[in-house]
Amino acid sequence: LAILFDPDTLLHKTIELLGSKLIPALESPERLEAILKALRISEYDIRTVQDDSVRGKERIERVLNLISETHNYGYLQHLREVHDDWVSAGLIDKDGHVLPECFWLPTSTGKPMRPPKDPFARAGYYAFDMSSDIMSESYQAIVGSANLACEGADMLSGFSLEGSGSDVDTVLALCRPPGHHCDGRRAGGYCYINNAALAVSTWRAAHPDAPVGILDIDFHHGNGTQEIFYADPRVLYVSIHGEDEFPYYTGAEDERGVGDGTGMNINYPLKVGSSVDEYMEKLEFALQHLVAYQAGFLIVSLGFDTYHSDPLGSFQIHTEDYATIAAAIRHKLKDVPALILLEGGYVIEHLGANMLSFLKGWKS
Ligand code: SP5
Numbered sequence: 205l206a207i208l209f210d211p212d213t214l215l216h217k218t219i220e221l222l223g224s225k226l227i228p229a230l231e232s233p234e235r236l237e238a239i240l241k242a243l244r245i246s247e248y249d250i251r252t253v254q255d256d257s258v259r260g261k262e263r264i265e266r267v268l269n270l271i272s273e274t275h276n277y278g279y280l281q282h283l284r285e286v287h288d289d290w291v292s293a294g295l296i297d298k299d300g301h302v303l304p305e306c307f308w309l310p311t312s313t314g315k316p317m318r319p320p321k322d323p324f325a326r327a328g329y330y331a332f333d334m335s336s337d338i339m340s341e342s343y344q345a346i347v348g349s350a351n352l353a354c355e356g357a358d359m360l361s362g363f364s365l366e367g368s369g370s371d372v373d374t375v376l377a378l379c380r381p382p383g384h385h386c387d388g389r390r391a392g393g394y395c396y397i398n399n400a401a402l403a404v405s406t407w408r409a410a411h412p413d414a415p416v417g418i419l420d421i422d423f424h425h426g427n428g429t430q431e432i433f434y435a436d437p438r439v440l441y442v443s444i445h446g447e448d449e450f451p452y453y454t455g456a457e458d459e460r461g462v463g464d465g466t467g468m469n470i471n472y473p474l475k476v477g478s479s480v481d482e483y484m485e486k487l488e489f490a491l492q493h494l495v496a497y498q499a500g501f502l503i504v505s506l507g508f509d510t511y512h513s514d515p516l517g518s519f520q521i522h523t524e525d526y527a528t529i530a531a532a533i534r535h536k537l538k539d540v541p542a543l544i545l546l547e548g549g550y551v552i553e554h555l556g557a558n559m560l561s562f563l564k565g566w567k568s
């Protein structure tokens with residue numbers, strides 16, 4: 205097991221509109237600091253990627269190049285420039301926040317979607333909610349987070365410049381901001397770059413056409429990951445999530461993929477208040493599909509917002525249950541190299557213990 209972290213990811217400090225109140229975003233640097241603290245106390249070895257020689261200009265160019273396989277060019281440019289554009293236009297100060305006011309909607313005019321020139325209008329064109337604020341250092345953190353997914357996939361595919369990947373079969377990438385709500389054209393749900401999609405592109409650079417499995421166990425449906433791979437027959441996406449919860453318009457069982465990708469998208473919505481037994485039943489089904497698919501690479505989108513007291517979730521899952529969940533995944537898919545990507549989870553006081561429990565189960 206290798207654990208990857210980049211201090212740049214702590215620079216992103218945002219606000220959000222939650223329940224009609226504008227507040228510091230629940231997706232905060234303190235989340236990651238709590239996880240790091242617990243891992244360090246338990247003497248896990250954490251590789252700080254920013255300090256590595258590989259985290260240079262060339263590395264970032266490779267990451268951006270791979271991101272562009274699944275993300276819209278104008279959107280990526282927007283992420284990089286919008287904060288500066290708002291400052292230049294006098295809309296905000298340097299320490300201000302880019303929050304959208306009006307979102308693009310489909311119309312009957314037949315006009316194609318075209319990004320507005322006005323940077324103020326552009327904020328809503330490239331977002332789908334008000335939990336995707338961009339502040340001065342967001343872009344640096346977003347790229348840092350994405351780079352961890354890329355680095356992790358490289359290590360597992362034996363592609364790493366240092367060749368340190370060969371003896372590692374699991375990488376935990378401590379990504380922040382998370383990724384699974386981003387569909388490659390819009391930010392939302394605290395996500396700006398789909399880290400899982402980037403990991404697939406990275407893996408494919410070494411293993412073209414290899415079947416990849418994605419297990420999404422964040423409380424929320426990964427609408428972005430589903431969207432990006434909806435027609436892709438070489439990616440099996442399986443998600444267990446709260447039924448009719450955020451992001452509200454996706455995640456139903458009848459969303460099964462399209463064209464060659466039909467049957468390659470599997471959603472398990474679970475009712476509000478579901479117990480760990482109900483959860484494990486769906487997890488067994490999810491794992492059976494991933495085993496049958498014979499994926500050569502597994503990505504786990506791991507959210508701890510399934511925790512019983514999470515402000516954004518509603519399942520009855522407790523700390524010790526994460527060991528059970530992780531053990532079930534690992535035992536069913538034991539020889540598959542796995543990249544675990546951090547997604548959500550908002551009860552800061554329990555994040556560390558929940559992560560330790562998950563890792564204990566994974567290694568059992
Ligand atoms: C990565 C991730 O976990 N993103 C989640 C973002 C959720 N943002 C909106 C949450 C709205 C919660 N509303 C609670 C209403 C209860 N029915």
Ligand code: ZN
Nearest residue numbers: 422423424548
């Ligand atoms: Zn979530």
